[in-house]
Amino acid sequence: MASFSNFHFIIGIILLVNIVQGTGGEIVFEEGYTVSTVIDGDKLHINPYSVFSLYGSSSDLIILDSVKSTFYTVSFSDSQVSEMELSGNGVAGYKDGDLGSAMFNKPKSFALDRKNNIYIADKTNHVIRKITKSGVTTIAGGYVQKTGKADGPAQNASFSDDFELAFDPQRCALLISDHGNRLVRQLDLKPNDCSGSSSGSGVGSTTAWSIGVIVACIIGLIIGFAIRPYVLPHTGNNIRPGQHDMEALPNQSGETSGDLLLRHQKRNC
Numbered sequence: 001m002a003s004f005s006n007f008h009f010i011i012g013i014i015l016l017v018n019i020v021q022g023t024g025g026e027i028v029f030e031e032g033y034t035v036s037t038v039i040d041g042d043k044l045h046i047n048p049y050s051v052f053s054l055y056g057s058s059s060d061l062i063i064l065d066s067v068k069s070t071f072y073t074v075s076f077s078d079s080q081v082s083e084m085e086l087s088g089n090g091v092a093g094y095k096d097g098d099l100g101s102a103m104f105n106k107p108k109s110f111a112l113d114r115k116n117n118i119y120i121a122d123k124t125n126h127v128i129r130k131i132t133k134s135g136v137t138t139i140a141g142g143y144v145q146k147t148g149k150a151d152g153p154a155q156n157a158s159f160s161d162d163f164e165l166a167f168d169p170q171r172c173a174l175l176i177s178d179h180g181n182r183l184v185r186q187l188d189l190k191p192n193d194c195s196g197s198s199s200g201s202g203v204g205s206t207t208a209w210s211i212g213v214i215v216a217c218i219i220g221l222i223i224g225f226a227i228r229p230y231v232l233p234h235t236g237n238n239i240r241p242g243q244h245d246m247e248a249l250p251n252q253s254g255e256t257s258g259d260l261l262l263r264h265q266k267r268n269c
Contacts, residue, residue, distance in 0.1 A: 038076055039063075044083045046072055052112045062086065062110075062118060069093075069104040071118065071131065087131050094125045095136075102136035104129070109164035111174060113193055119174055121165045126158065128165070128174070128187065140187055149181040157187075169194060 039061070041048050049066035059077045064070075070088035074081065086099060093103035105124035112118055118131035119139075127141035140154035148158030160180020168175050168186075172194035176185040 039074060039081055044072075044074070044081065046074075046083065049108055050110060052110070054116050055112070055114050056116075062112060062116075064107065064110055066106050066108045069106050071104075071110075087136055092124075094122070094127075096129070096138055098135050099131070102131075111165040111167040113167050113189070114169060115193065115195070117193060119165050119167065121163055121176075123159065123161055123163055126161065128154075128159075128176075147180070149178065149183060151185070154187060 039046075039048065046063060047065050047067050048063045050064040052062045054060040054062060059075055061074045061076075063072045063074050063083075065072065068088065068090045069092045070090055071086040072083050073086045074083045076082075087102050088104050089101065091103060092105045094105060095101065095103040104120060104122050107120045107122045107124070107129075109121040109123075110118055120129040120131065122129050125141075126145050126147060127138050130137050130139045138155075140157050141159060142155045144150070144156060144158045146158060147161050149160070150156065150158045159176070160178050162179040163181075164177045164179070166175045166177070171186065172189050172191065174187040174189065176183075176187060178185055
């Protein structure tokens, strides 16, 4: 009886393997990666819902605690972690202004530009907010504050109650994944919001062009000095190619051009 059960067990394993292989479920394990905990939310009394690393820093993070509707700046180095409340007071609501008194309504998505400005998908309030060093503002949806899918001037735009943001430095824009409306939308930012991004490629192109001109000039000088010994010096006589050879050739009577010139001079005398 035991051998019969073992037989069924083996058959079951074989069938399971065949099912996985038949559905194209090949699994490839790539080694060489390591997972480690850098921040313990329980110790900081933070429930990290979304996190971004600040540009230009290897140890500073922006963490969103959606439950508390609060953003935190967290620094960690050599196992020392410190956190500071950035904006939001732990109470859900809608209020712009200074960082300490601003209120959000359980946002779950935010984006960070190259100047470390923060853009919040405050979807319960149906608006997009912005955090800078000077405070919090509403940059889209402020005149509507209800669900919809209207485009146009940002303050007149409307969004679903489920959308996320991503910063696109090439477009200098926020890309909006509007899940509720099944749309991908774009919010164009101001040029100074993207001044620290890599989109200013015109300077790089001008620099490359200047370097190319300088290199071409140097190569031209080198070639000029290299061929200089092989170039005949200018004597001031405007002699056409082959003229010396033509003067040395005799005519039909056996006279060269020099003989003809001498005879012509004697005749004039």
